Amino acid sequence: MDVITCDVVVIGGGPGGYSAAIRAGQIGLKTVLIEKDELGGVCLNVGCIPTKAFVKCASQVKSIEKLSELGISATYHGLDLKKFQAKKNATVSKLTGGVGFLLNSAKVDVVKGEAVFADNETLAVKTAQGERRYKARNYIIAVGTRPRPLDILPFDGKTVVSSTDALNWDTLPKRLAVIGAGVVGMEFASIFSRLGVEVTVLEVLPKILPMEDADVVAHLQKSMERQGVKFFTGAKILSAARKTGAVTLEIKTAGKKNIVTTDKVLVAVGRQTNVDTLNLASTNVKTDMGYIMVDAGMRTNVPFIYAVGDVTPSWQLAHVAYEEGYIAAENIAGEKKTMSYEVVPRCIYTTPEVSAVGLTEEQAKAKHKNAKAYTFPFSAVGKALIESGGDGFAKIIVDEQYGEILGYSMVGAGVGELIAAPAVAMSLEATAESLSEVITPHPSLSEIVKETALMAVGKPLHMNRK
Amino acid sequence: MAKSIYIPKLGVEMTSAILVEWVVPEGAQVEAGQIIANLETDKLTKEMEAPAAGYLYRTGEEGVEYPVTASIGQVAASKDEYDTLAGVAAAPSVAAPTAGSASVAAPVVAANGRIKASPLAKRIAKDNSIALSAVQGTGHNGAIIRRDVLAAIESGATAVPAAEPVAVSPAAFATEPGQYHELPYKTIKRVETLRGMPKALVDNMFKSMQTTAQMTGFSEVEVSGLIAFRKDMVALSETLGYRLTYTDILIKAAACALKEAPLVNTSLYGHDLVYWENINIGVAVAMPGGGLVVPVIHNADKLGLGEIHRRLDEAVERAKNKALTYEDISGSTFTLTNYGSFGGHRGTPVLNLPEVAILGTGAIVQRPIVKDGAIVIGNMMDLSFTTDHRVISGEPSSRFMRTFIKCVEDPRMLLLR
Numbered sequence: 001m002d003v004i005t006c007d008v009v010v011i012g013g014g015p016g017g018y019s020a021a022i023r024a025g026q027i028g029l030k031t032v033l034i035e036k037d038e039l040g041g042v043c044l045n046v047g048c049i050p051t052k053a054f055v056k057c058a059s060q061v062k063s064i065e066k067l068s069e070l071g072i073s074a075t076y077h078g079l080d081l082k083k084f085q086a087k088k089n090a091t092v093s094k095l096t097g098g099v100g101f102l103l104n105s106a107k108v109d110v111v112k113g114e115a116v117f118a119d120n121e122t123l124a125v126k127t128a129q130g131e132r133r134y135k136a137r138n139y140i141i142a143v144g145t146r147p148r149p150l151d152i153l154p155f156d157g158k159t160v161v162s163s164t165d166a167l168n169w170d171t172l173p174k175r176l177a178v179i180g181a182g183v184v185g186m187e188f189a190s191i192f193s194r195l196g197v198e199v200t201v202l203e204v205l206p207k208i209l210p211m212e213d214a215d216v217v218a219h220l221q222k223s224m225e226r227q228g229v230k231f232f233t234g235a236k237i238l239s240a241a242r243k244t245g246a247v248t249l250e251i252k253t254a255g256k257k258n259i260v261t262t263d264k265v266l267v268a269v270g271r272q273t274n275v276d277t278l279n280l281a282s283t284n285v286k287t288d289m290g291y292i293m294v295d296a297g298m299r300t301n302v303p304f305i306y307a308v309g310d311v312t313p314s315w316q317l318a319h320v321a322y323e324e325g326y327i328a329a330e331n332i333a334g335e336k337k338t339m340s341y342e343v344v345p346r347c348i349y350t351t352p353e354v355s356a357v358g359l360t361e362e363q364a365k366a367k368h369k370n371a372k373a374y375t376f377p378f379s380a381v382g383k384a385l386i387e388s389g390g391d392g393f394a395k396i397i398v399d400e401q402y403g404e405i406l407g408y409s410m411v412g413a414g415v416g417e418l419i420a421a422p423a424v425a426m427s428l429e430a431t432a433e434s435l436s437e438v439i440t441p442h443p444s445l446s447e448i449v450k451e452t453a454l455m456a457v458g459k460p461l462h463m464n465r466k
Numbered sequence: 467m468a469k470s471i472y473i474p475k476l477g478v479e480m481t482s483a484i485l486v487e488w489v490v491p492e493g494a495q496v497e498a499g500q501i502i503a504n505l506e507t508d509k510l511t512k513e514m515e516a517p518a519a520g521y522l523y524r525t526g527e528e529g530v531e532y533p534v535t536a537s538i539g540q541v542a543a544s545k546d547e548y549d550t551l552a553g554v555a556a557a558p559s560v561a562a563p564t565a566g567s568a569s570v571a572a573p574v575v576a577a578n579g580r581i582k583a584s585p586l587a588k589r590i591a592k593d594n595s596i597a598l599s600a601v602q603g604t605g606h607n608g609a610i611i612r613r614d615v616l617a618a619i620e621s622g623a624t625a626v627p628a629a630e631p632v633a634v635s636p637a638a639f640a641t642e643p644g645q646y647h648e649l650p651y652k653t654i655k656r657v658e659t660l661r662g663m664p665k666a667l668v669d670n671m672f673k674s675m676q677t678t679a680q681m682t683g684f685s686e687v688e689v690s691g692l693i694a695f696r697k698d699m700v701a702l703s704e705t706l707g708y709r710l711t712y713t714d715i716l717i718k719a720a721a722c723a724l725k726e727a728p729l730v731n732t733s734l735y736g737h738d739l740v741y742w743e744n745i746n747i748g749v750a751v752a753m754p755g756g757g758l759v760v761p762v763i764h765n766a767d768k769l770g771l772g773e774i775h776r777r778l779d780e781a782v783e784r785a786k787n788k789a790l791t792y793e794d795i796s797g798s799t800f801t802l803t804n805y806g807s808f809g810g811h812r813g814t815p816v817l818n819l820p821e822v823a824i825l826g827t828g829a830i831v832q833r834p835i836v837k838d839g840a841i842v843i844g845n846m847m848d849l850s851f852t853t854d855h856r857v858i859s860g861e862p863s864s865r866f867m868r869t870f871i872k873c874v875e876d877p878r879m880l881l882l883r
Contacts, residue, residue: 401593403589433589
């Protein structure tokens, strides 16, 4: 059997894997990337990208209703989801093809196959052409995650589905129950309710989106309720009965029992790693609850084995994986780079959108005794009034001692694009004062960043400070 | 290959220097060792030499303060290389200590003299009285970021040493920064923002007065014996190549007196009273054109008058030529200020921290005195002895003065002690 040697083998072609491989190739390391499915991983194929295509579709549908406000008469005739799927898939193909092109340009050898470890130094890969073995000087594990099933309602791909299945729907159910009010659950709840589906969200914790700012989340929930989404929080599922084409869930919330009848159930209770597919038991690599433990340089306890992306316990975000992939590749080449998670922006593509970077108000106040929050509404931002009626707000959290910006949270139309500015400011250690002196363009949504900074330094412009 | 010109670290305590002026024009051809600029620190001035022969490419700006190891220019090896350098003039110069240099990596300084530090780092430094010029940056391109300033605060390295008693915060101005524009009844002729040595004088004098319990005792000494001794010895000293001065004798007398009263040769740090092994006498010397330098005669108690004279003379020469070294002006444990040399009699000299005593000697004047019951003309030198009353009280102060006066009244004592 062939034993192939090289500098790096990257296992997994998602954001973490392909970024690591591209960087390693750029540096001049002999790199092999192994992917068992499609390049681009979950993100490109059944995650970030297709979801946002759906968000766009739902937004466009909804916008037709608002056209009459502008004096434009238009009638909504209906949605051809098959045609949408074709367009969505074309976009995905373009992107995965692009990743392939980038990998080739970086002289990375891309292999389609399934990899398992034989020992610390050896990887066995099953391809369509047979098995081969790799003895690489370094490994980067980037195998990502898959949807976690609920014991009480295992996936069947038709009635009880995961996000992967829902993204491929070419017809819509009348009613949908979404179990899990995390980012995935909330985005799907928002998309489908705006496409006309009757959506109910069930969450076992007392709050939806518990990791984000409480005010922001409260605003989001109210908006979605106004759009017709029903929420049950603190809800425990007592029983689930499946009949033809319908599911009946008996749930208990705050001591009361409720019955939720639905056509389909989307289970979005989290994702589990694919680490169990690697046969890591044949290596010394330490894992914990399915996650691979790494240091700040993305090294596992085995010095030449690295892990990046969703298999590590940090943020499950593609952009974090990009950065981790780069750091792993550069450290293999002899650098001493470390990952910092202090300034990680995250966006939730519900309508209204949510975005945040750094600490939430609650987290900041728990850690910093001088933390203070300042909020500015989009209703005072001209462009926001034009674009979306001025719904939502932005909140800056500052440590009053030195004016350090601890965090930033926003809710409203288009805030996903706006969080980059606070992220840059925080990365470059701007103070609230120095941020308040940045000139932002008018009219734009982005000026809200300057307005919050002005409030934080006591010089509000388009708002009276209470 | 162009050779960079770096601000040298001239002394252990030196952290920065002002590029006072370039003395060679931009693009000029220079020899290795040729003087190309004048620098000024808070303690001395120094002439900068070109590190190599070639064409001078200046990036440092006159009047700007740069941290130690910052680059203020380069010497291009050839005209072509100079043209290339000059062509990229738009990019700000970046401090880059040479691989072999043992100096601390300096913060990045842009061509306009600004130290690269994040807004947050600057704010933390300002609030905690940390000098950015002394902080090592670990951010991009050596920029100073939050963690660097926090580390500096932790180590206390760049703040006032914890042991030193500070009655006021180091950031306090010696005078009120205040507003002097648009004041009634008077208009501004000229404003000179003090930096370097004049600034150090402002801050040091203020600190001395604020943090010590200065008190001055006055006495006088009849110096006929001193005058006769010197007259006698000067011809002999000339055979050794110098002319003995009164100052040489006063220095030796002070050294003898300090041996008798070691409490006067100490420094107070917090509540730690440090007794110094060495007797290092600082001698205040006025420079032509204004300015004050205090060259130090180290271990004056172990030196003969000739050696004392030579060292003082050479240091003063160096001072006049802006070639003083940090060794010349550091380590004093006692200071002598002879304002008598420009006609002064009595004064209340200010302590030269961290010393606990300073002796001012006045001009020799003829005054009537009582000797053996009769009024005679005495040759009198007034003595003004300022001590730090936190440490020195009457007895040790008198003991010092008694010995000093005895040695000055009859300098032959210096040989016998």
